[in-house]
Amino acid sequence: MNPNPTTGHPARRYGALAALALAVWAFLSAATTQATTSSGPVVRLFPTTVLEDIRETGQVAEDMENNLQQIIHRLDMQQQLYTESLCQGADGDQGCERISKQLGATYLEMLEVMSDRLPEMERAVNSTRSSLEKRLRQELGQRTTPTSLQNTLLGEAGTAAAAQEDRPALRGRSGVRLSDRFKQYYDLVATSQSAPSQSLAVVASDIYLDMEEASLLISATQQEISRAALMEQLNQSFGMITPEMSAVVGGVKEILFGESAIDTPIASPPYAIGDAEFVSPLAM
Amino acid sequence: MKAKQAMKLMLIIPLAALAAACTTTDPDYCAVNLRSDLDGAMRTVETKLGSGCEYQFDGYFQSLLAIAEANPDKENRRAFSDHLMRVHEMGVISRRQAEGLYNRYFNVKFVSLQGDYNTCSQTCPIRKQVMSDMRAELHDKELGLLRASNDAPSFYRADTLLKETDLVLEATCRACLAGDVR
16 A cells, blocks of 8 residues: 555545545544633733833842842841840940941941842833733723623633643732732743633733832932932931831841731632532523 | 493403402412421412412412421422422512522622622622622521521522622622723
8 A cells, every 4th residue: 555645546545635624624623622712802911011020020029139139138137236236225335326327327338239239120010001901901991891800800611720730829918029029920820822712811910900009119319319218328427226227127028038928818719610410591 | 221231240240250360469469377397388378379479489489488497498498499490480589589589599609799890890889788689698698508508508608608799799799990080
Protein backbone atom coordinates (compact mmCIF):
# COMPACT_ATOMS: atom_id res chain seq x y z
CA MET A 1 0.00 0.00 0.00
CA ASN A 2 1.24 3.42 -0.91
CA PRO A 3 1.92 5.31 2.29
CA ASN A 4 1.41 8.62 0.56
CA PRO A 5 -2.22 8.96 -0.54
CA THR A 6 -1.52 11.86 -2.88
CA THR A 7 0.76 9.83 -5.14
CA GLY A 8 -1.28 6.60 -5.48
CA HIS A 9 -4.00 5.48 -7.93
CA PRO A 10 -6.32 8.43 -8.82
CA ALA A 11 -9.45 6.72 -7.42
CA ARG A 12 -7.68 5.74 -4.23
CA ARG A 13 -6.07 9.18 -4.08
CA TYR A 14 -9.44 10.92 -4.30
CA GLY A 15 -10.82 8.51 -1.70
CA ALA A 16 -7.97 9.30 0.64
CA LEU A 17 -8.38 13.03 -0.01
CA ALA A 18 -12.11 12.78 0.67
CA ALA A 19 -11.42 10.92 3.92
CA LEU A 20 -8.86 13.54 4.88
CA ALA A 21 -11.30 16.35 4.05
CA LEU A 22 -13.98 14.59 6.08
CA ALA A 23 -11.62 14.23 9.02
CA VAL A 24 -10.63 17.90 8.82
CA TRP A 25 -14.29 18.91 8.60
CA ALA A 26 -15.16 16.71 11.56
CA PHE A 27 -12.26 18.13 13.57
CA LEU A 28 -13.19 21.71 12.72
CA SER A 29 -16.87 21.14 13.53
CA ALA A 30 -15.95 19.60 16.85
CA ALA A 31 -13.63 22.49 17.64
CA THR A 32 -16.28 25.03 16.67
CA THR A 33 -18.93 23.29 18.74
CA GLN A 34 -16.61 23.18 21.70
CA ALA A 35 -15.74 26.85 21.32
CA THR A 36 -19.40 27.78 21.07
CA THR A 37 -20.49 25.78 24.07
CA SER A 38 -17.64 26.79 26.31
CA SER A 39 -17.32 30.47 25.57
CA GLY A 40 -20.59 32.25 26.38
CA PRO A 41 -20.23 36.01 26.50
CA VAL A 42 -16.51 36.71 26.37
CA VAL A 43 -15.36 39.06 29.10
CA ARG A 44 -11.93 40.45 28.30
CA LEU A 45 -10.66 42.01 31.49
CA PHE A 46 -6.97 41.40 31.07
CA PRO A 47 -5.73 42.39 27.63
CA THR A 48 -1.98 42.65 27.11
CA THR A 49 -1.91 46.32 28.10
CA VAL A 50 -3.37 45.60 31.54
CA LEU A 51 -1.03 42.66 32.01
CA GLU A 52 1.90 44.87 31.13
CA ASP A 53 0.75 47.49 33.65
CA ILE A 54 0.53 44.86 36.38
CA ARG A 55 3.95 43.48 35.56
CA GLU A 56 5.52 46.93 35.54
CA THR A 57 3.89 47.93 38.83
CA GLY A 58 5.28 44.77 40.40
CA GLN A 59 8.74 45.67 39.14
CA VAL A 60 8.55 49.22 40.48
CA ALA A 61 7.30 47.92 43.83
CA GLU A 62 10.18 45.45 44.00
CA ASP A 63 12.74 48.18 43.33
CA MET A 64 11.22 50.32 46.04
CA GLU A 65 11.14 47.46 48.52
CA ASN A 66 14.76 46.62 47.85
CA ASN A 67 15.69 50.21 48.53
CA LEU A 68 13.66 50.47 51.70
CA GLN A 69 14.01 47.06 53.22
CA GLN A 70 17.43 47.59 54.77
CA ILE A 71 16.53 51.02 56.07
CA ILE A 72 13.31 49.80 57.64
CA HIS A 73 15.10 46.86 59.19
CA ARG A 74 17.62 49.27 60.69
CA LEU A 75 14.78 51.45 61.95
CA ASP A 76 13.17 48.45 63.61
CA MET A 77 16.41 47.51 65.33
CA GLN A 78 16.98 51.04 66.57
CA GLN A 79 13.39 51.27 67.78
CA GLN A 80 13.79 47.99 69.62
CA LEU A 81 17.03 49.15 71.21
CA TYR A 82 15.37 52.39 72.26
CA THR A 83 12.46 50.54 73.87
CA GLU A 84 14.56 47.87 75.53
CA SER A 85 16.92 50.50 76.93
CA LEU A 86 13.89 52.06 78.65
CA CYS A 87 14.63 55.35 76.92
CA GLN A 88 11.00 56.41 76.83
CA GLY A 89 10.83 59.43 79.15
CA ALA A 90 14.51 59.15 80.11
CA ASP A 91 15.32 62.77 79.38
CA GLY A 92 18.91 63.79 79.57
CA ASP A 93 20.35 60.30 79.19
CA GLN A 94 23.20 60.64 76.68
CA GLY A 95 22.98 57.06 75.43
CA CYS A 96 19.28 57.41 74.79
CA GLU A 97 19.79 60.72 73.03
CA ARG A 98 22.33 59.10 70.75
CA ILE A 99 19.97 56.22 69.88
CA SER A 100 17.20 58.70 69.32
CA LYS A 101 19.28 60.81 66.94
CA GLN A 102 20.38 57.74 65.02
CA LEU A 103 16.78 56.70 64.77
CA GLY A 104 15.80 60.14 63.49
CA ALA A 105 18.57 60.09 60.92
CA THR A 106 17.48 56.68 59.64
CA TYR A 107 13.92 57.92 59.53
CA LEU A 108 15.00 60.89 57.40
CA GLU A 109 16.88 58.52 55.13
CA MET A 110 13.71 56.47 54.69
CA LEU A 111 11.71 59.59 53.88
CA GLU A 112 14.25 60.62 51.27
CA VAL A 113 14.17 57.24 49.55
CA MET A 114 10.41 57.27 49.60
CA SER A 115 10.26 60.76 48.28
CA ASP A 116 12.47 59.64 45.37
CA ARG A 117 10.59 56.43 44.66
CA LEU A 118 6.97 57.20 45.42
CA PRO A 119 6.17 59.25 42.32
CA GLU A 120 7.14 56.34 40.08
CA MET A 121 5.21 53.95 42.28
CA GLU A 122 2.21 56.25 42.19
CA ARG A 123 2.36 56.50 38.42
CA ALA A 124 2.56 52.71 38.03
CA VAL A 125 -0.25 52.03 40.49
CA ASN A 126 -2.47 54.69 38.92
CA SER A 127 -1.79 53.33 35.48
CA THR A 128 -2.85 49.82 36.54
CA ARG A 129 -5.87 51.19 38.35
CA SER A 130 -6.90 53.31 35.42
CA SER A 131 -6.58 50.55 32.82
CA LEU A 132 -8.48 48.12 35.03
CA GLU A 133 -11.12 50.73 35.74
CA LYS A 134 -11.71 51.15 32.03
CA ARG A 135 -11.97 47.39 31.46
CA LEU A 136 -14.28 46.88 34.42
CA ARG A 137 -16.55 49.69 33.26
CA GLN A 138 -16.67 48.46 29.68
CA GLU A 139 -16.77 44.72 30.21
CA LEU A 140 -18.68 44.28 33.46
CA GLY A 141 -20.47 47.61 33.74
CA GLN A 142 -21.66 48.30 30.23
CA ARG A 143 -21.51 45.02 28.32
CA THR A 144 -22.85 42.83 31.12
CA THR A 145 -26.34 42.62 32.58
CA PRO A 146 -26.92 41.60 36.21
CA THR A 147 -28.09 38.21 34.91
CA SER A 148 -25.01 37.61 32.79
CA LEU A 149 -22.76 38.91 35.54
CA GLN A 150 -24.13 36.20 37.80
CA ASN A 151 -23.56 33.61 35.09
CA THR A 152 -20.04 34.88 34.57
CA LEU A 153 -19.24 34.55 38.26
CA LEU A 154 -20.75 31.10 38.47
CA GLY A 155 -19.01 29.93 35.33
CA GLU A 156 -21.74 28.78 32.99
CA ALA A 157 -19.22 26.98 30.80
CA GLY A 158 -18.83 24.41 33.54
CA THR A 159 -15.10 24.02 33.15
CA ALA A 160 -14.15 26.66 35.67
CA ALA A 161 -13.51 24.27 38.53
CA ALA A 162 -10.96 22.21 36.63
CA ALA A 163 -9.26 25.28 35.20
CA GLN A 164 -9.03 26.99 38.56
CA GLU A 165 -7.56 24.12 40.52
CA ASP A 166 -4.04 25.15 39.61
CA ARG A 167 -4.48 28.81 40.37
CA PRO A 168 -2.67 30.31 43.34
CA ALA A 169 -5.06 31.58 46.00
CA LEU A 170 -5.06 35.33 46.34
CA ARG A 171 -4.72 36.83 49.74
CA GLY A 172 -6.79 39.88 49.00
CA ARG A 173 -5.67 43.30 50.04
CA SER A 174 -3.00 42.62 52.60
CA GLY A 175 -0.63 40.15 54.12
CA VAL A 176 2.07 39.92 51.47
CA ARG A 177 4.73 42.15 50.01
CA LEU A 178 3.46 44.51 47.38
CA SER A 179 5.75 43.13 44.68
CA ASP A 180 4.85 39.54 45.56
CA ARG A 181 1.23 40.46 45.37
CA PHE A 182 1.75 41.84 41.88
CA LYS A 183 3.66 38.72 40.91
CA GLN A 184 0.71 36.68 42.12
CA TYR A 185 -1.68 38.90 40.22
CA TYR A 186 0.40 38.67 37.08
CA ASP A 187 0.82 34.90 37.28
CA LEU A 188 -2.85 34.48 38.00
CA VAL A 189 -4.08 36.44 35.04
CA ALA A 190 -1.25 35.63 32.64
CA THR A 191 -1.64 31.87 33.04
CA SER A 192 -5.43 32.05 32.90
CA GLN A 193 -5.76 33.56 29.47
CA SER A 194 -6.68 30.25 27.94
CA ALA A 195 -9.01 29.34 30.77
CA PRO A 196 -12.61 30.53 31.09
CA SER A 197 -12.76 34.13 32.20
CA GLN A 198 -15.38 33.72 34.94
CA SER A 199 -13.54 34.27 38.16
CA LEU A 200 -11.18 36.75 36.50
CA ALA A 201 -13.98 39.23 37.19
CA VAL A 202 -13.30 38.69 40.88
CA VAL A 203 -9.54 38.96 40.38
CA ALA A 204 -9.90 42.18 38.37
CA SER A 205 -12.20 43.68 41.00
CA ASP A 206 -9.83 42.69 43.77
CA ILE A 207 -6.81 44.24 42.05
CA TYR A 208 -8.74 47.38 41.15
CA LEU A 209 -9.95 48.00 44.72
CA ASP A 210 -6.47 47.20 45.98
CA MET A 211 -4.98 49.76 43.61
CA GLU A 212 -7.49 52.39 44.69
CA GLU A 213 -6.52 51.88 48.30
CA ALA A 214 -2.78 51.86 47.49
CA SER A 215 -3.18 54.99 45.40
CA LEU A 216 -4.87 56.84 48.26
CA LEU A 217 -2.23 55.67 50.72
CA ILE A 218 0.62 56.69 48.44
CA SER A 219 -0.94 60.06 47.83
CA ALA A 220 -1.48 60.67 51.54
CA THR A 221 2.05 59.51 52.33
CA GLN A 222 3.53 61.82 49.72
CA GLN A 223 1.70 64.76 51.19
CA GLU A 224 3.05 63.92 54.60
CA ILE A 225 6.66 63.30 53.60
CA SER A 226 7.90 66.84 53.23
CA ARG A 227 6.14 67.93 56.40
CA ALA A 228 7.43 64.88 58.26
CA ALA A 229 10.96 65.51 56.97
CA LEU A 230 10.84 69.10 58.17
CA MET A 231 9.51 68.07 61.57
CA GLU A 232 12.19 65.45 61.94
CA GLN A 233 14.92 67.87 61.00
CA LEU A 234 13.69 70.07 63.84
CA ASN A 235 13.38 67.10 66.17
CA GLN A 236 16.96 66.12 65.46
CA SER A 237 17.99 69.11 67.54
CA PHE A 238 16.00 67.73 70.49
CA GLY A 239 16.42 63.98 69.88
CA MET A 240 12.79 62.97 70.16
CA ILE A 241 10.90 60.00 68.80
CA THR A 242 7.45 61.12 67.87
CA PRO A 243 4.31 58.98 67.46
CA GLU A 244 4.18 60.44 63.97
CA MET A 245 7.44 58.69 63.10
CA SER A 246 6.03 55.36 64.21
CA ALA A 247 2.84 56.00 62.26
CA VAL A 248 4.68 56.83 59.03
CA VAL A 249 6.97 53.82 59.34
CA GLY A 250 3.92 51.66 60.07
CA GLY A 251 2.16 53.02 57.00
CA VAL A 252 5.15 52.30 54.78
CA LYS A 253 5.38 48.76 56.09
CA GLU A 254 1.70 48.26 55.49
CA ILE A 255 1.92 49.39 51.89
CA LEU A 256 5.10 47.57 51.02
CA PHE A 257 5.24 44.51 53.18
CA GLY A 258 1.58 43.96 54.07
CA GLU A 259 2.40 43.66 57.75
CA SER A 260 -1.05 44.43 59.09
CA ALA A 261 -2.31 41.21 57.64
CA ILE A 262 -5.92 40.13 57.47
CA ASP A 263 -5.82 36.52 56.41
CA THR A 264 -9.21 36.40 54.79
CA PRO A 265 -8.84 35.43 51.15
CA ILE A 266 -11.02 37.61 49.00
CA ALA A 267 -10.65 35.88 45.72
CA SER A 268 -10.69 32.13 45.79
CA PRO A 269 -11.81 29.55 43.27
CA PRO A 270 -15.52 28.90 43.34
CA TYR A 271 -16.87 25.60 44.55
CA ALA A 272 -17.31 22.72 42.17
CA ILE A 273 -20.66 21.04 41.80
CA GLY A 274 -21.02 17.35 41.05
CA ASP A 275 -21.93 16.13 37.58
CA ALA A 276 -25.24 14.48 38.45
CA GLU A 277 -27.00 17.68 39.37
CA PHE A 278 -30.77 17.86 39.19
CA VAL A 279 -31.78 20.62 36.81
CA SER A 280 -35.30 21.88 37.32
CA PRO A 281 -37.32 23.16 34.36
CA LEU A 282 -37.93 26.17 36.60
CA ALA A 283 -34.23 26.90 37.08
CA MET A 284 -32.86 30.23 35.81
CA MET B 1 -98.34 35.44 40.69
CA LYS B 2 -96.53 32.64 38.84
CA ALA B 3 -94.21 35.15 37.35
CA LYS B 4 -93.42 36.43 40.86
CA GLN B 5 -92.61 32.91 42.05
CA ALA B 6 -90.41 32.33 39.04
CA MET B 7 -88.55 35.57 39.80
CA LYS B 8 -88.06 34.44 43.43
CA LEU B 9 -86.69 31.11 42.24
CA MET B 10 -84.32 32.85 39.87
CA LEU B 11 -82.92 34.83 42.76
CA ILE B 12 -82.81 31.97 45.24
CA ILE B 13 -81.02 29.44 43.01
CA PRO B 14 -77.90 31.57 42.33
CA LEU B 15 -77.77 32.63 45.96
CA ALA B 16 -77.94 29.01 47.07
CA ALA B 17 -75.22 28.11 44.58
CA LEU B 18 -73.06 30.97 45.85
CA ALA B 19 -73.58 29.86 49.43
CA ALA B 20 -72.59 26.33 48.48
CA ALA B 21 -69.47 27.63 46.80
CA CYS B 22 -68.61 29.66 49.87
CA THR B 23 -68.69 26.59 52.04
CA THR B 24 -65.85 25.05 49.97
CA THR B 25 -63.56 28.01 50.73
CA ASP B 26 -64.41 28.01 54.36
CA PRO B 27 -61.24 28.74 56.36
CA ASP B 28 -61.77 25.52 58.26
CA TYR B 29 -61.89 23.60 55.03
CA CYS B 30 -58.69 25.18 53.80
CA ALA B 31 -56.86 24.70 57.08
CA VAL B 32 -54.92 21.47 56.89
CA ASN B 33 -52.73 19.59 59.25
CA LEU B 34 -49.96 18.42 56.96
CA ARG B 35 -48.07 15.33 58.00
CA SER B 36 -44.40 14.56 57.67
CA ASP B 37 -44.66 12.74 54.35
CA LEU B 38 -43.68 15.45 51.86
CA ASP B 39 -45.19 13.81 48.77
CA GLY B 40 -48.44 13.13 50.59
CA ALA B 41 -48.52 16.67 51.97
CA MET B 42 -47.97 18.06 48.48
CA ARG B 43 -50.87 16.01 47.14
CA THR B 44 -53.11 17.25 49.95
CA VAL B 45 -52.06 20.83 49.26
CA GLU B 46 -52.73 20.44 45.56
CA THR B 47 -56.18 19.05 46.27
CA LYS B 48 -56.98 22.00 48.50
CA LEU B 49 -55.58 24.46 46.00
CA GLY B 50 -57.79 22.93 43.35
CA SER B 51 -60.90 23.37 45.44
CA GLY B 52 -61.00 27.02 46.27
CA CYS B 53 -58.10 27.45 48.70
CA GLU B 54 -55.78 29.24 46.32
CA TYR B 55 -55.44 32.14 48.71
CA GLN B 56 -53.70 29.79 51.15
CA PHE B 57 -50.89 29.02 48.71
CA ASP B 58 -48.19 30.95 50.57
CA GLY B 59 -49.06 29.34 53.87
CA TYR B 60 -49.11 25.87 52.33
CA PHE B 61 -45.75 26.49 50.69
CA GLN B 62 -44.16 27.48 53.99
CA SER B 63 -45.66 24.40 55.65
CA LEU B 64 -44.23 22.19 52.93
CA LEU B 65 -40.82 23.80 53.42
CA ALA B 66 -41.08 23.10 57.13
CA ILE B 67 -41.86 19.44 56.41
CA ALA B 68 -38.88 19.26 54.03
CA GLU B 69 -36.68 20.89 56.65
CA ALA B 70 -37.71 18.24 59.15
CA ASN B 71 -36.97 15.52 56.57
CA PRO B 72 -33.95 16.74 54.61
CA ASP B 73 -33.27 14.92 51.38
CA LYS B 74 -31.55 15.75 48.09
CA GLU B 75 -34.70 14.69 46.27
CA ASN B 76 -36.75 17.40 47.98
CA ARG B 77 -35.55 19.89 45.38
CA ARG B 78 -37.05 17.81 42.64
CA ALA B 79 -40.25 17.33 44.64
CA PHE B 80 -40.67 21.09 45.03
CA SER B 81 -39.92 21.68 41.37
CA ASP B 82 -42.59 19.15 40.35
CA HIS B 83 -45.06 20.53 42.89
CA LEU B 84 -44.58 24.10 41.67
CA MET B 85 -44.97 22.97 38.06
CA ARG B 86 -48.25 21.22 38.91
CA VAL B 87 -49.54 24.21 40.86
CA HIS B 88 -48.65 26.41 37.90
CA GLU B 89 -50.46 24.06 35.51
CA MET B 90 -53.50 24.23 37.78
CA GLY B 91 -53.46 27.98 37.23
CA VAL B 92 -52.90 28.84 40.88
CA ILE B 93 -49.61 30.62 40.24
CA SER B 94 -47.96 31.95 37.11
CA ARG B 95 -44.87 30.39 35.57
CA ARG B 96 -42.94 33.45 36.69
CA GLN B 97 -44.04 32.96 40.31
CA ALA B 98 -43.15 29.27 40.15
CA GLU B 99 -39.69 30.11 38.82
CA GLY B 100 -39.21 32.84 41.38
CA LEU B 101 -40.04 30.55 44.29
CA TYR B 102 -38.03 27.60 43.05
CA ASN B 103 -34.95 29.68 42.32
CA ARG B 104 -35.19 31.63 45.53
CA TYR B 105 -35.06 28.49 47.66
CA PHE B 106 -33.42 25.80 45.56
CA ASN B 107 -31.06 27.38 43.05
CA VAL B 108 -27.53 28.66 43.57
CA LYS B 109 -28.33 31.70 41.44
CA PHE B 110 -29.99 34.71 42.98
CA VAL B 111 -33.39 35.93 41.84
CA SER B 112 -32.46 39.28 43.40
CA LEU B 113 -29.70 39.77 40.83
CA GLN B 114 -31.62 39.76 37.58
CA GLY B 115 -32.13 42.19 34.75
CA ASP B 116 -31.66 42.85 31.07
CA TYR B 117 -30.11 46.31 31.24
CA ASN B 118 -26.44 46.84 31.82
CA THR B 119 -24.96 46.70 35.30
CA CYS B 120 -23.91 50.38 35.35
CA SER B 121 -27.44 51.60 34.73
CA GLN B 122 -29.55 48.93 36.40
CA THR B 123 -27.71 47.59 39.43
CA CYS B 124 -25.26 50.30 40.47
CA PRO B 125 -27.87 52.93 41.38
CA ILE B 126 -29.50 50.41 43.76
CA ARG B 127 -26.48 48.34 44.68
CA LYS B 128 -27.07 48.46 48.44
CA GLN B 129 -30.68 47.37 48.02
CA VAL B 130 -29.64 44.54 45.68
CA MET B 131 -27.04 43.32 48.15
CA SER B 132 -29.53 43.50 50.99
CA ASP B 133 -32.07 41.51 48.95
CA MET B 134 -29.41 38.94 48.08
CA ARG B 135 -28.52 38.52 51.74
CA ALA B 136 -32.19 37.93 52.56
CA GLU B 137 -32.38 35.46 49.70
CA LEU B 138 -29.35 33.61 51.03
CA HIS B 139 -31.35 32.93 54.20
CA ASP B 140 -34.06 31.32 52.08
CA LYS B 141 -31.42 29.30 50.22
CA GLU B 142 -30.10 28.16 53.55
CA LEU B 143 -33.53 26.74 54.24
CA GLY B 144 -34.08 25.32 50.75
CA LEU B 145 -30.63 24.09 49.81
CA LEU B 146 -28.96 23.36 53.10
CA ARG B 147 -31.66 22.44 55.58
CA ALA B 148 -34.34 20.99 53.31
CA SER B 149 -32.20 19.47 50.53
CA ASN B 150 -29.07 18.60 52.46
CA ASP B 151 -27.04 20.14 49.67
CA ALA B 152 -24.21 21.93 51.47
CA PRO B 153 -21.93 22.40 48.40
CA SER B 154 -24.65 24.28 46.53
CA PHE B 155 -25.46 26.44 49.52
CA TYR B 156 -21.80 27.34 50.07
CA ARG B 157 -21.48 28.08 46.40
CA ALA B 158 -24.38 30.51 46.72
CA ASP B 159 -22.67 32.03 49.74
CA THR B 160 -19.46 32.45 47.74
CA LEU B 161 -21.41 33.90 44.84
CA LEU B 162 -22.88 36.51 47.18
CA LYS B 163 -19.43 37.51 48.46
CA GLU B 164 -17.97 37.63 44.97
CA THR B 165 -20.90 39.66 43.70
CA ASP B 166 -20.40 42.13 46.53
CA LEU B 167 -16.73 42.57 45.60
CA VAL B 168 -17.30 42.71 41.85
CA LEU B 169 -20.20 45.15 42.15
CA GLU B 170 -18.22 47.41 44.45
CA ALA B 171 -15.39 47.59 41.92
CA THR B 172 -17.60 47.77 38.84
CA CYS B 173 -19.88 50.45 40.25
CA ARG B 174 -16.86 52.55 41.27
CA ALA B 175 -15.54 52.18 37.73
CA CYS B 176 -18.94 53.17 36.32
CA LEU B 177 -19.07 56.21 38.59
CA ALA B 178 -15.54 57.23 37.61
CA GLY B 179 -16.63 57.05 33.97
CA ASP B 180 -19.64 59.26 34.65
CA VAL B 181 -17.53 61.86 36.40
CA ARG B 182 -15.17 62.17 33.43
